[in-house]
Every structure is written in C-alpha cells, then in structure tokens.
Amino acid sequence: MESYLELFISETEEFIKNLNRELLVLESDTKRSSSILEVFRAFHSIKGMAQTMGFDDLATVTHRVEDLLTPAKQSGVIDIQLVNFLFIVADFLHESVQAIRQKKSTPPAGPIIQTIEKLARGEIIDITEQGVSAKEISEIKVKMSKLDKLFNLTNELLITKSRLLKLSHQLGDQDIIMTGENASRLISSLQDEVMRLRMMPLSTVFEFFPRWLRDEAKREQKDVEFVMTGGEIEVDRSIIDVLKEPLMHLLRNALDHGIENKGKITLGAYREKDRIRISVTDNGKGIDADEVRRLAVERKILSAEQARIMHKNDVYKILVMPNFSTKKEVTAMSGRGIGLDIVNAAVTKLGGRLEIASEKSAGSAFTVELPLSLAIVRAMVFTLNKQRFALPLNYVKETFYIEEDSVKTIFHRELFPLRDEILPLVRVGEQLNGGSTAGRKSVIVVQYQNIKRGFIIDEIIDEEEVVVKKLDPLLPSTIYSGSSVYADGQPILIIDPRGFE
Amino acid sequence: MRVLIVDDAMFMRRMLSDILEKGGHTICGEAATGKEAVDQYKQLKPDLVTMDIIMPDMSGIEAVKEIKKIDPRARILMVSAMGQQALVLEAVQAGAVDYVVKPFQPSRVLESIERIIKK
Numbered sequence: 001m002e003s004y005l006e007l008f009i010s011e012t013e014e015f016i017k018n019l020n021r022e023l024l025v026l027e028s029d030t031k032r033s034s035s036i037l038e039v040f041r042a043f044h045s046i047k048g049m050a051q052t053m054g055f056d057d058l059a060t061v062t063h064r065v066e067d068l069l070t071p072a073k074q075s076g077v078i079d080i081q082l083v084n085f086l087f088i089v090a091d092f093l094h095e096s097v098q099a100i101r102q103k104k105s106t107p108p109a110g111p112i113i114q115t116i117e118k119l120a121r122g123e124i125i126d127i128t129e130q131g132v133s134a135k136e137i138s139e140i141k142v143k144m145s146k147l148d149k150l151f152n153l154t155n156e157l158l159i160t161k162s163r164l165l166k167l168s169h170q171l172g173d174q175d176i177i178m179t180g181e182n183a184s185r186l187i188s189s190l191q192d193e194v195m196r197l198r199m200m201p202l203s204t205v206f207e208f209f210p211r212w213l214r215d216e217a218k219r220e221q222k223d224v225e226f227v228m229t230g231g232e233i234e235v236d237r238s239i240i241d242v243l244k245e246p247l248m249h250l251l252r253n254a255l256d257h258g259i260e261n262k263g264k265i266t267l268g269a270y271r272e273k274d275r276i277r278i279s280v281t282d283n284g285k286g287i288d289a290d291e292v293r294r295l296a297v298e299r300k301i302l303s304a305e306q307a308r309i310m311h312k313n314d315v316y317k318i319l320v321m322p323n324f325s326t327k328k329e330v331t332a333m334s335g336r337g338i339g340l341d342i343v344n345a346a347v348t349k350l351g352g353r354l355e356i357a358s359e360k361s362a363g364s365a366f367t368v369e370l371p372l373s374l375a376i377v378r379a380m381v382f383t384l385n386k387q388r389f390a391l392p393l394n395y396v397k398e399t400f401y402i403e404e405d406s407v408k409t410i411f412h413r414e415l416f417p418l419r420d421e422i423l424p425l426v427r428v429g430e431q432l433n434g435g436s437t438a439g440r441k442s443v444i445v446v447q448y449q450n451i452k453r454g455f456i457i458d459e460i461i462d463e464e465e466v467v468v469k470k471l472d473p474l475l476p477s478t479i480y481s482g483s484s485v486y487a488d489g490q491p492i493l494i495i496d497p498r499g500f501e
Numbered sequence: 502m503r504v505l506i507v508d509d510a511m512f513m514r515r516m517l518s519d520i521l522e523k524g525g526h527t528i529c530g531e532a533a534t535g536k537e538a539v540d541q542y543k544q545l546k547p548d549l550v551t552m553d554i555i556m557p558d559m560s561g562i563e564a565v566k567e568i569k570k571i572d573p574r575a576r577i578l579m580v581s582a583m584g585q586q587a588l589v590l591e592a593v594q595a596g597a598v599d600y601v602v603k604p605f606q607p608s609r610v611l612e613s614i615e616r617i618i619k620k
Contacts (some may be wrong), residue, residue, distance in 0.1 A: 004512060007515055011511055011512045026562045041557065048510065048513060051511065051582065052516065
C-alpha cells in the first residue's frame with residue numbers, strides 16, 4: 001500500500017484543488033449544474049481512493065457528502081448553505097491529507113459528520129462554529145533536546161532489535177521468532193516516526209533571507225526582486241542547523257557580483273527522492289568561462305591545452321578550488337570567487353555537492369544538493385582484516401577488483417592505471433587496523449572535491465542505510481566520521497575518506 | 502488478455518494495472534474520461550475494458566453504450582465506488598458483463614475477469 005500512498009496524496013490534493021475552484025463558482029452561481037457534477041465527482045473519487053487506502057474517516061465523510069449532494073445533482077441547484085459547508089469539508093480533507101503526508105493522526109471527523117447529519121435532516125447550521133471545530137488539530141511544543149534524547153533512545157533500540165532477531169532465530173521457536181519480528185517491525189516504525197518528528201520546513205531558515213537581502217540591496221543601492229520557493233519542504237533538523245551560512249554566502253555573491261544595478265534573485269528548493277536541491281539563481285551577466293580558463297592557466301592550475309579542451313561545466317568547478325577563488329583579481333573580474341571554496345567545503349562536509357551553471361549575459365545558478373538527513377546515511381560496507389567498516393556512498397565513484405601485480409610504484413607511491421588516468425592507491429588497512437587478509441583485493445574509488453583515490457580493501461559486502469552516531473567529542477578523529485550499528489547488532493565505524501593520505 | 506483501464510483517478514488506474522499485470526494480463530491502454538475510453542477502444546480493440554462510472558465529460562454508463570455500439574461483443578467490467586449500485590445496474594443493462602465495487606480485493610478483480618473469459 002505504501003507505494004500507492006504518494007499517488008493517493010498527490011491525486012487527492014488535485015481533487016481538493018478542483019473542489020475549491022468549483023465551489024467558488026457555485027458560491028456566485030448556485031445553478032451551475034456542471035460545477036455541481038464536478039464537486040460530486042471530486043468527493044466520489046476521493047472516496048474511492050480513501051476506501052482503498054483504508055482511510056476510514058475520509059471515506060465516511062466523502063461518502064456522506066455524496067449522499068448530501070444527490071438532490072442537488074438531480075435538480076441542478078445547490079443550496080448556498082451547503083456550498084459554505086463544503087468549503088469547510090474541503091479544508092478538512094486538505095488537513096487530513098497533510099496529516100497523512102506527515103504520518104500524523106488525521107483531524108477528528110466527528111464534528112463534520114454531525115453537521116452532515118444535521119444538514120441531512122434539513123436543520124440550519126452555524127458555519128462559523130463549525131469552522132472552528134473542524135480545525136481542532138492540537139499541536140504542542142517540544143524541546144529539541146527532548147527530541148534528540150528520544151532519537152538516541154530509538155537508535156539504541158535498533159541495536160536491541162537486531163540482537164533480538166538474531167537470538168530468536170537461534171532459538172528457533174516459532175512463537176518467539178514471530179514476536180521478535182513483530183517487535184522489530186514496531187521498532188522500525190517508531191524510528192521512522194521519530195525521524196519525522198525531527199523534520200522542519202526549510203522556511204525556518206528561508207524566512208530570514210527576504211528582509212536581510214532587502215537591507216543589503218538597499219545598502220548597495222541595487223534594485224532586487226527576490227523570489228523564494230520550496231520553503232515548505234521538510235528536512236532533518238541537522239541540515240537546517242547548518243544551512244544558513246552557505247546560503248547566505250551564495251545570496252551575497254548573487255547580490256554583489258551576479259546582478260548589476262537591477263535584477264532578480266531566486267532561492268528555490270525542491271526534493272529529489274531522498275535528496276534536496278536548493279538553488280540560488282540570478283539573471284545577471286553570468287560568469288565568463290574563458291576568463292576563468294585564462295586565470296587558471298595563469299595560476300598554473302591548468303595547462304594551456306587542458307584549459308582549451310576543458311568543458312565549460314568543468315571550468316566552473318575551478319571556482320571552488322581554494323587556491324583559485326581567494327585571488328582578489330578573480331573577484332573583481334568574474335566576480336564569483338568570494339568564499340565559494342568555503343561554501344563548497346561546508347556542503348561537502350554535509351555529504352552534499354555544489355553545482356555551478358552559468359550562461360553569459362543570462363545569469364548563474366549555484367545549486368546545493370544535500371541529503372534530507374545527516375542522521376541516516378547510505379553507506380558501502382566493506383571488510384578489512386575481517387573487520388567491517390562503512391563508507392558514505394556519496395564519496396564512492398566506482399569499485400573494481402585488483403591484482404597485486406597490477407599495482408605500479410612510482411616514487412614510493414602506489415598507483416593504478418585506471419582507463420586514461422592514474423589512480424593513486426591508499427592502503428587504508430594500514431591506518432585502520434594494521435592490515436588485510438591475503439587474497440583478492442577490491443578497490444573503492446573515492447572522490448571528494450577534485451581528489452580521487454583508490455582505497456584498497458578486502459571485500460565489499462553491501463550497501464546499507466546506517467544511522468550515524470556522532471563520535472565522542474573527547475576522542476577526535478580525522479579518519480572516522482561516526483559510528484553505527486550493523487544489521488547483525490555489531491558496531492561499525494564510518495570512515496571519513498578525507499582523513500587518509 | 503489485453504485490457505483497457507478507464508478511471509478518472511490515476512491512483513485507481515495504477516492500482517488496477519498492478520493487479521491485472523500480476524494476474525498475467527497486459528495493459529494496452531488507459532483512459533481518464535468516457536470520451537477517451539471510447540476513442541481508445543476504437544484504436545486498441547482491447548479484449549476487456551475496466552470502466553469507472555463517475556468521470557468527467559462522459560460518464561462510464563454512456564461510454565459503455567457507445568462502446569457497445571461500436572462493438573456489440575465488447576467485454577466491459579464496471580469498477581465503481583460504493584453508493585452507485587443503481588448506476589451499476591444501469592451499466593449492466595447497457596451491456597457491461599460484471600462489476601466490482603471499490604475498495605476491491607485483488608482476488609475479486611481477477612476472479613471476475615476469469616469468469617468473463619469463460620463466458
């Protein structure tokens with residue numbers, strides 16, 4: 001059923017939109033029979049879907065409303081009191097769908113159904129009173145620290161869950177296995193639910209920007225139109241906390257160097273599966289790729305030949321390199337240097353990416369791509385010397401097997417010719433646990449910023465979603481970014497590839 | 502069986518096509534309104550049509566009548582939400598062979614199709 005849920009939500013919302021549109025028509029013309037039919041159809045279709053999904057309250061309400069509408073459908077005239085009431089029902093449906101989306105409990109259907117019964121008996125209803133009772137959704141404020149505690153507890157539960165499952169299977173008793181599996185399912189849902197509690201809308205960060213940008217623009221005497229979209233998208237608090245700085249950087253760049261005296265800046269966010277993309281776009285003069293090429297050659301970052309054949313999109317990647325972007329001339333010239341390396345570093349640290357696109361005299365777009373949560377990471381799990389480790393998947397480019405005799409050594413550095421490039425190899429085992437078991441090795445090609453390395457490991461086990469537990473701050477580490485618990489209940493360390501040389 | 506699915510909600514079309522495909526049938530087309538259903542029927546000549554009743558521009562009942570005009574041997578299974586029993590009867594009179602009421606059990610849909618094939 002879960003796979004249909006998204007479709008149910010989006011389609012029901014579409015029907016609710018139509019419903020509101022047709023109700024507005026009926027409000028000024030109660031004899032528009034085509035609108036009455038459309039209203040009827042909206043309730044009917046929502047009913048069918050709600051019944052199928054097992055949302056009983058929604059199904060009951062829409063079913064009752066359908067009955068209520070039958071006389072209007074036949075006569076072609078609708079009572080204005082009924083129209084007013086249906087607006088409230090539309091709100092109720094909308095709130096219910098929102099609640100379903102957020103996996104919260106839906107608002108109580110009782111008051112609506114009572115009013116439907118009154119209307120069915122031909123009684124006059126008090127719309128204002130109804131409006132209040134239909135919105136009886138209670139919300140409470142909870143301290144973040146309490147949520148964090150709850151979150152940590154559920155993570156501990158996950159460990160217990162894996163142990164329970166393993167033990168119950170060892171015992172082999174069917175009843176115990178069933179109970180264990182039930183408990184583990186409940187624990188998983190509980191964890192899901194707690195993860196959702198931590199989600200906050202992007203608007204919590206976004207709402208700061210309009211006023212700030214207005215003040216900044218005024219100070220620089222620029223005329224800026226500022227548009228924001230996607231503030232309703234929810235992401236984990238861990239992301240919200242660290243988002244403001246990099247976005248401020250990008251907005252400031254757009255204001256200072258993107259647009260000239262007058263222009264438009266857009267801050268837009270949208271979701272792509274379990275990732276979020278936030279773009280800062282301006283309609284200014286764009287970045288001159290040729291000028292970036294020229295400076296890259298001047299600063300010996302590229303050879304003349306490399307610069308000539310390099311694709312435009314790759315040219316922009318040079319902008320985020322620390323040794324390039326801090327140069328004053330660049331700032332004055334292309335205007336897009338300031339702090340991009342800082343933004344890039346911050347975004348990479350969060351397991352994200354910074355993308356730059358620009359078109360001469362059309363503008364630029366800086367897009368930050370991030371996971372929805374830092375608390376759960378997709379990771380590649382591998383073994384070294386029979387010990388397991390996890391490596392966040394966003395660093396992984398590819399993997400392959402390697403024979404010892406294909407490793408070349410040049411100036412004490414181990415290398416491997418991978419297609420048309422030379423891949424520096426890192427024996428991570430030497431830094432992790434002192435070695436490796438003999439036999440066939442695998443290589444994980446790791447990439448961060450412009451650095452590519454081949455990590456030699458024993459064996460890749462699988463890809464897994466792992467809950468990240470921060471390391472004790474008293475035990476700082478450059479090679480580990482956190483720890484987690486593997487499916488069998490054993491602890492597993494998450495490595496940070498940037499700590500290896 | 503090549504099946505044409507008619508329903509104004511994509512949700513329902515997706516669910517029906519999943520059920521039918523799992524039952525070994527092929528979905529040859531989908532329509533969201535009565536008119537689309539009639540047009541698609543002409544083009545695709547499916548072995549079976551699943552037909553919703555309440556739809557924009559032409560109701561399922563009228564679509565059944567139109568399709569029966571084009572092809573008297575057309576096999577149409579009505580799939581309708583509860584509360585439209587009177588209309589379902591009308592549809593059966595217009596030439597639909599069977600009906601399933603939403604929310605449906607996958608097995609009930611497939612059984613009904615089996616019966617239709619045997620007829």
